[in-house]
C-alpha cells in the first residue's frame with residue numbers, strides 16, 4: 206500500500222521520539238505477525254492466541270502501562286498508540302491485549318494481594334499465562350449491579366456459582382478475574398481455569414470479532430481458598446475502574462481500524478477508474494474522504510488529550526466516556542463509508558474494510574454501549590441519572 210497523507214494537521218508533531226519509536230515497533234510486529242494471516246483467522250473464526258501472546262509478551266505489550274512484575278511501565282499515551290497499531294491489524298487482536306493488560310492484569314495489579322500479583326503478573330506479562338475478565342452475564346450486561354453470580358462462604362473457603370457470558374479469551378485462558386455478589390458486596394476473585402467446576406465454551410456463529418476467542422464461563426460451585434478474593438476492593442467500583450482503564454485503550458484502538466479502512470479506501474479511490482477517471486476525482490468521493498480524514502484527526506486529538514491527562518493522573522471516567530463514545534462511533538461510520546468507496550470489493554475479505562466494520566460493531570457494544578456512555582455524559586451535564 207502506498208503511503209498516503211492522513212496527518213493533515215501534523216498531529217504527529219505532538220509526540221515524543223520515544224512514542225514514535227514504540228509505535229514503529231508495534232507497527233512492525235503487526236505487519237509481520239498479524240496482517241499476513243488475519244483475514245484467514247477471521248474467516249476460520251480462530252486465532253492463535255497463545256502464540257500471539259508470547260510474541261506480544263516479548264515486546265512488553267501485555268500490561269504495558271503497568272509497573273513492576275515484568276510489566277513495561279509505559280505511559281498511557283504509548284499504550285494507546287500500541288492499541289491503535291494493533292487494531293489497525295484487527296480489533297480482535299487488540300482485544301486480546303486489552304483484556305489481558307487492562308482488565309485481567311490491571312484488576313490483579315490494582316486490587317490483588319502481594320501473593321496474587323507475584324503468582325500471576327510476571328507470567329501474564331510474558332504471555333505465558335492468559336487472563337480473562339468475567340463481568341457480563343447472560344441476563345445482565347449494561348446493568349452489572351443486577352448480577353446473579355454468587356460467592357458464598359463455606360468454612361474458610363469461597364463457593365462461586367453462576368454464568369458469565371461474552372467473555373473474551375475465556376476458552377483459552379489460564380486464569381479468570383470473576384466478579385460475583387458476596388453477602389457484603391460485589392467482590393472480585395482470581396479463579397484458575399483448571400479449578401473443578403469451571404467450564405468455558407466457545408461462542409459460535411459470531412459475525413464480528415471473529416479473530417478473537419469469546420466464551421461462556423460457567424462456575425458450578427467452584428471451591429476457592431479464602432485468599433482467592435481480591436482484597437483491596439469491594440463493590441462495583443472494582444470492575445468499573447478496570448473498565449475505565451480498558452476504555453482508554455479502546456478509544457485509541459478504534460482509530461487504528463478506521464485508519465486502516467481510510468488508507469485502503471484512499472488507495473482504491475486513486476487507482477479505480479469509472480467513467481474514464483479515478484473515482485477519487487469525483488467530488489462526491491472527495492467529500493467522503495475529506496469528512497473521514499477530519500473525523501479521524503479529531504478523534505486522535507481527543508485520544509491524545511485524554512492520554513496526556515491520564516499520564517498526569519487527572520483523567521475522569523466521564524471524560525473516558527466522551528472518547529469511547531466518539532471514537533468508536535466515528536470509526537464505525539468511517540469503516541462503513543470506506544466500504545461504499547470500494548463498491549463490491551468492499552464486501553470482500555480480500556480487503557480489510559468490512560472485517561473492520563464488522564469488528565467495530567462489537568467494539569461499539571462492549572466496554573459500555575454507546576447508549577450507556579451517552580447516559581454517563583448526560584448525567585454529568587444535567588446532574589440527573591437516567592439509567593434506571
Ligand SMILES: Cc1cc2nc3c(=O)[nH]c(=O)nc-3n(C[C@H](O)[C@H](O)[C@H](O)COP(=O)(O)OP(=O)(O)OC[C@H]3O[C@@H](n4cnc5c(N)ncnc54)[C@H](O)[C@@H]3O)c2cc1C
Nearest residue numbers: 338339340341346347371372373414567571572574576592
Ligand atoms: C465480542 C464481545 C466480547 C466481549 N468481551 C467481554 C469480556 O471480556 N468481559 C465481559 O464481562 N463482557 C464482555 N462483553 C460483553 C459486553 O460488555 C456487553 O455485551 C455489553 O456490556 C452490553 O451488554 P448486553 O450485550 O447484555 O446488552 P444489554 O445491556 O442487554 O443492552 C441492549 C441494548 O439496550 C441498551 N440499553 C441498556 N440499558 C439501557 C438504558 N438504561 N438506557 C438506554 N439504553 C439501554 C444498550 O445500550 C443496548 O443498545 C463482550 C461482548 C462482545 C460482543
